[in-house]
């Protein structure tokens with residue numbers, strides 16, 4: 326794998342055509358917003374570009390990709406992935422794709438592409454995509470500004486998380502200046518709770534496993550619970566941020582039972598290292614937010630995780 330500078334990535338994109346853009350599994354606002362921004366920016370510059378349809382996209386993001394997708398990558402496409410730290414983060418149906426360029430902001434990443442443009446200081450991958458498009462001479466229009474604002478606002482928890490930088494605010498100001506529908510996007514992303522999500526939050530308050538003097542918490546979400554509460558993917562998106570919001574909690578983990586595995590999502594406040602814990606469990610991510618996949622029962626996952634959090638969490 327070869328690391329590129331922003332200028333080199335811009336030159337590469339200028340040289341190529343017929344882009345197919347790839348997003349990560351359980352797609353969030355950053356991967357989906359970055360893809361929409363890149364796709365629209367490349368089209369504005371006269372390129373042919375599509376986003377490869379992600380089967381896991383959820384309702385509230387569907388509009389963002391309207392008119393931009395195609396069902397699958399085709400022979401001869403130039404594949405670019407956004408916000409994807411490792412090939413394990415790809416949906417199963419994308420795992421055979423040979424991706425040329427990765428644009429990303431994850432620090433503990435694997436080199437699964439030929440080329441990579443990575444900036445771990447960027448709060449959102451969208452910021453990096455925007456910088457490259459600027460370098461190429463693209464101008465933010467309203468749909469691009471909406472996509473970029475979605476990427477940056479969601480990955481910073483509406484500019485509240487520790488990853489938020491001056492550049493995040495600068496980019497957001499540029500989005501607003503370009504006509505981004507900031508209020509409408511904030512309403513959907515941060516001011517709206519489904520009943521399912523509220524039911525899950527109630528369950529977490531009653532049933533989460535607190536330890537280490539209530540500074541750490543594990544939320545085990547079994548398939549049975551998902552069924553009982555009638556939860557959708559949207560209901561559960563970023564739910565690990567919720568137990569993290571409880572006063573005194575330094576690290577919060579959610580464990581989600583899937584077919585044959587348990588998905589761990591871990592959040593930490595500054596001074597604690599979620600990536601270090603997840604690395605011990607075969608995963609990775611950022612200090613403030615990281616993940617891993619565990620192949621065991623829920624009970625085993627809970628005790629393994631508890632031990633690892635107690636041992637490996639301090640920076």
Ligand SMILES: [Mn+2]
Nearest residue numbers: 355408450480
């Ligand atoms: Mn991201």
